[in-house]
Amino acid sequence: MNKYWNDFFSLIYPQTCMGCGSDNLGDKQVLCWPCTTELPLTFFEKHRGNLVEELFVGRIPLQMASAYFYFSKSSIIQHLIHKVKYKGNRELGVHLGAMMGQAMLEAGWNETIDMVIPLPLNKKKEIKRGFNQAALLAKGISQTLGKPMADVAVARIKYTETQTKKSREQRWENVADVFGLMDNHDLENKHVLLVDDVVTTGATLEACGQVLIKIPGLKLSMATLAFASKI
Secondary structure: OHHHHHHHHHHHOOOOOOOOOOOOOOOOOOOOHHHHHHOOEOOHHHOOOOHHHHHHOOOOOOOOEEEEEEOOOOOHHHHHHHHHHOOOOHHHHHHHHHHHHHHHHHHOHHHOOOEEEEOOOOHHHHHHHOOOHHHHHHHHHHHHHOOOEOOOOEEEOOOOOOOOOOOHHHHHHHOOOOEEEOOOHHHOOOEEEEEEEEEOOOHHHHHHHHHHOOOOOOEEEEEEEEEOOOO
């Protein structure tokens, strides 16, 4: 009976690909096969010394760092991120996080990581948007790796403007003293994975990471959905 109703509603409200709008999808898929094959995978999670790790060398000590996709303007990745951040597609956000998590699982990241932390969004922005896109990604990663998610360990204590159109120097100034520790007792001597959607200069991730590594014994890794050298 459940299958009957699922088939019935699929005829009236067909599920479509989040990438191209095609209705040629398998059960529980959010992206069709052609869109899936076009995704610009980096495979950074399999390689030490990748571009994301190099970005933070000399800035903050990291165990591992990765981005799942390459980002470029007008690409399918920009389209998917826009669907999550500005169209409120939470299911897609969690699905993309699960894809990231599966890649990390296959690369063995789950063997050392203890906890997943989403980069916090300012409360005003989160209330206005209704969710934190980094938390959706972190949820998918957490579920796939089988590791707990801690979303109250660190918070944005200052409101900041968007980083998108700022220069490298302006990005640094914009996130200075933005983050503060909240409840850190469960993070002592843990290996924490900090998650965000896109990394460009790394200024925001570094600012948050510098706060986290003040916790005694904490080891830090970072993962983002996409890597963009320029936006």
